[in-house]
Amino acid sequence: xxxxxxxxxxxxxxxxxxxxxxVNALSRAVRQGLMEAMDTAAADASEAVLIICNGRTFxxxxxxxxxxxxxxxxxxxxxxxxxEAMNKPVIAAIHGTALGGGFEIALAAHYRCAxxxxxxxxxEVKLGLLPGAGGTQRTPRLAGVDAxxxxxxxxxxxxxxxAMEVGLIDRIVEGDxxxxxxxxxxxxxxxxxxxxxxxxxEIPPCNAAVFSEYRATLAQRARxxxxxxxxxxxxxxxxxxxxxxGLELERSKFTELMDGEQSAALRHFFFAERxxxxxxxxxxxxxxxxxxxVGVIGGGTMGGGIAMSFANARIPVTLVEISDAALERGLxxxxxxxxxxxxxxxxxxxDAAACRALVKGSTDYASLxxxxxxxxxxxxxxxxxxxIFAKLDGVCKQGAILATNTSYQDVNAIAAATQxxxxxxxxxxFSPAHIMKLLEVVRGNKTADDVLATCMQLAKRIRKVPVxxxxxxxxxxxxxxxxxxxxxQLLLLEGATPEQIDTAMEDWGMAMGPLRVFDLAGLDVGxxxxxxxxxxxxxxxxTYLVPDMLVEAxxxxxxxGSGYYTYDEQHRPTPCPEVHEIxxxxxxxxxxxxxxxxxxxxxxxxxxxxxxxxxxxIEEGIAQRSGDIDVVYVYGYGFPAWRGGxxxxxxxxxx
Ligand code: 3HC
Ligand code: NAI
Numbered sequence: 023x024x025x026x027x028x029x030x031x032x033x034x035x036x037x038x039x040x041x042x043x044x045v046n047a048l049s050r051a052v053r054q055g056l057m058e059a060m061d062t063a064a065a066d067a068s069e070a071v072l073i074i075c076n077g078r079t080f081x082x083x084x085x086x087x088x089x090x091x092x093x094x095x096x097x098x099x100x101x102x103x104x105x106e107a108m109n110k111p112v113i114a115a116i117h118g119t120a121l122g123g124g125f126e127i128a129l130a131a132h133y134r135c136a137x138x139x140x141x142x143x144x145x146e147v148k149l150g151l152l153p154g155a156g157g158t159q160r161t162p163r164l165a166g167v168d169a170x171x172x173x174x175x176x177x178x179x180x181x182x183x184x185a186m187e188v189g190l191i192d193r194i195v196e197g198d199x200x201x202x203x204x205x206x207x208x209x210x211x212x213x214x215x216x217x218x219x220x221x222x223x224e225i226p227p228c229n230a231a232v233f234s235e236y237r238a239t240l241a242q243r244a245r246x247x248x249x250x251x252x253x254x255x256x257x258x259x260x261x262x263x264x265x266x267x268g269l270e271l272e273r274s275k276f277t278e279l280m281d282g283e284q285s286a287a288l289r290h291f292f293f294a295e296r297x298x299x300x301x302x303x304x305x306x307x308x309x310x311x312x313x314x315x316v317g318v319i320g321g322g323t324m325g326g327g328i329a330m331s332f333a334n335a336r337i338p339v340t341l342v343e344i345s346d347a348a349l350e351r352g353l354x355x356x357x358x359x360x361x362x363x364x365x366x367x368x369x370x371x372x373d374a375a376a377c378r379a380l381v382k383g384s385t386d387y388a389s390l391x392x393x394x395x396x397x398x399x400x401x402x403x404x405x406x407x408x409x410i411f412a413k414l415d416g417v418c419k420q421g422a423i424l425a426t427n428t429s430y431q432d433v434n435a436i437a438a439a440t441q442x443x444x445x446x447x448x449x450x451x452f453s454p455a456h457i458m459k460l461l462e463v464v465r466g467n468k469t470a471d472d473v474l475a476t477c478m479q480l481a482k483r484i485r486k487v488p489v490x491x492x493x494x495x496x497x498x499x500x501x502x503x504x505x506x507x508x509x510x511q512l513l514l515l516e517g518a519t520p521e522q523i524d525t526a527m528e529d530w531g532m533a534m535g536p537l538r539v540f541d542l543a544g545l546d547v548g549x550x551x552x553x554x555x556x557x558x559x560x561x562x563x564x565t566y567l568v569p570d571m572l573v574e575a576x577x578x579x580x581x582x583g584s585g586y587y588t589y590d591e592q593h594r595p596t597p598c599p600e601v602h603e604i605x606x607x608x609x610x611x612x613x614x615x616x617x618x619x620x621x622x623x624x625x626x627x628x629x630x631x632x633x634x635x636x637x638x639x640i641e642e643g644i645a646q647r648s649g650d651i652d653v654v655y656v657y658g659y660g661f662p663a664w665r666g667g668x669x670x671x672x673x674x675x676x677x
Contacts, residue, residue, distance in 0.1 A: 116140045287665055546579065
């Protein structure tokens with residue numbers, strides 16, 4: 023087998039080229055190749071050594087597929103040490119993303135350069151790990167403690183200019199990287215530049231309080247997670263101990279994390295997310311349709327955010343509303359959201375203006391005649407949706423994709439309102455649609471393969487994470503929410519309080535407990551929907567009596583200042599004796615005997631409800647695989663990624 027690492031002596035420069043698609047991960051073959059290349063370079067006439075990659079990126083990290091398996095020689099830390107120990111200058115030349123172990127290789131090199139679009143990062147924390155090949159010890163030596171903690175605990179990459187500012191790279195190479203880097207290597211050789219070993223550098227002085235501050239912040243921001251705290255321990259060791267001792271601590275903590283449940287869960291999640299983008303039975307080369315313009319119908323809560331998602335990806339949008347007044351309202355919400363993005367530093371003023379300029383309003387469906395895709399986001403009224411799809415059938419050009427953002431309605435029935443059901447699909451965004459990453463792509467019975475493939479590709483373009491769902495009431499996510507909600511009602515009646523349930527779930531890792539979620543969504547919505555139903559259709563009174571009584575007591579949820587909690591002006595919830603009394607009355611009416619309920623029971627019953635429904639969803643073929651459900655819950659419902667998603671957790675905990 024040919025090695026993925028090639029070594030050539032180009033005049034007086036030893037050039038090590040890694041070529042291991044797709045992302046040049048540090049597989050065993052790459053590690054071996056690097057060791058051999060260093061041995062050759064150490065012994066030949068080269069005066070400096072360049073490490074560079076072919077393909078789309080510099081090394082994107084350790085090979086995650088090897089994690090959890092027995093270690094194979096050579097070990098990555100050995101490779102890193104070997105590079106740093108070289109007796110002639112080693113230069114790393116970065117393009118794409120130098121991530122994790124890939125950036126640790128660059129840190130072990132003596133000099134670093136990157137193209138202007140290059141990025142560097144230490145994303146191990148996102149896999150429940152810490153940089154385990156010297157990254158925790160070398161990064162602070164170059165960038166200082168603060169920048170190192172920021173980079174490693176967030177896991178978010180920084181661009182070449184920022185990396186240069188903090189001292190993590192030495193220069194930016196415009197034009198051809200290989201050419202520029204070889205020229206620099208020659209200059210270094212010509213000036214007799216010595217190997218400059220990061221491990222031998224002094225750490226810039228820092229304020230000792232920074233470590234306790236980080237620990238406290240991370241205890242909030244990364245509640246329940248062990249890796250971020252371990253990173254702080256290692257960086258503190260870098261600042262206070264000799265390099266070798268710091269490295270030893272890093273290695274023991276890395277192994278501990280690798281063997282732990284959180285990293286196993288996050289590694290599962292990493293692959294689940296990538297797997298979710300694949301559709302069984304749909305070949306990789308399925309043709310796709312061009313989407314260069316989009317129509318959005320309805321500029322309410324969802325339509326505005328959906329329009330922004332496309333505009334942010336520089337796809338022009340025509341937003342159609344029912345009247346001038348409604349259109350004006352919709353567009354002004356978009357204006358406000360863009361102003362918010364600028365204020366929060368998410369977009370520059372120029373970028374926000376450029377995106378906003380791509381959204382045009384109209385009250386005439388004829389303006390959708392030429393768009394490549396329409397997303398309908400009007401009221402959740404099946405009759406109205408069918409009318410609109412019949413209208414679109416008459417107006418839109420052949421080949422246009424017609425999508426509905428419905429939360430619950432039957433996509434097949436909506437498709438049947440057109441003469442082209444193969445062009446109809448569900449694109450279920452989550453609120454706020456310009457922020458939430460999840461996109462359920464709902465495959466109707468007749469949805470064409472190329473429509474599906476286009477939607478999956480488009481999702482990536484607009485920076486969403488797509489998951490395919492079959493047609494059923496509520497698709498994957500909202501369908502699972504129903505038994506979860508019902509279980510929370512039973513727990514209330516059996517003896518728990520809203521605050522006990524929410525705190526138990528939030529301490530366990532959910533972004534928000536169920537009752538606070540219902541308050542946020544508004545209790546009146548479900549109440550109104552139930553008024554239209556017969557008693558038989560409403561189901562068990564135990565599943566809705568408490569919220570009905572709350573609404574009847576004028577507690578409509580957060581927007582009205584009270585629901586399961588009473589809210590202050592900053593929307594902070596306070597437990598309320600009136601609510602406790604309502605729950606007691608409801609329990610008495612339905613004959614529940616109240617008892618002490620443990621937090622463990624709360625968590626097991628609520629997560630168990632999700633898992634049970636998830637298993638049915640897989641059995642029925644609504645979801646392709648259990649990992650897809652995990653992706654839905656993490657990206658759409660605030661489920662902690664470090665628990666792997668409900669299905670992964672349910673299997674591991676034998677729920
Ligand atoms: N190991 C193994 N496979 C990897 C990989 C890695 N580090 N990174 C990506 N891949 C695979 C993906 O699974 C995917 O495979 P598939 O096509 O079979 O599904 C393929 O490469 C392409 O990946 P993406 O679809 O994610 O491609 P993108 O272009 O969207 O993104 C990327 C590229 C930014 C490199 C992204 O893949 C990524 O973030 N990768 C993970 C990087 C990472 O976490 N590195 C740190 C690893 S831990 C470590 O290094 C420990 C060390 O400190 C000891
Ligand atoms: P909304 O009530 O905020 O907005 C609906 C908009 O549609 C209104 O601005 C209305 O003027 C407009 N509209 C009504 N009839 C129209 C017509 N014939 N032509 C053009 N515009 C028309 O509703 P929201 O919350 O945005 O929901 C829209 C859809 O998205 C629903 O199907 C809902 O189930 C779904 N959805 C809602 C989510 C949410 O959290 N609100 C989440 C995901 C999906």
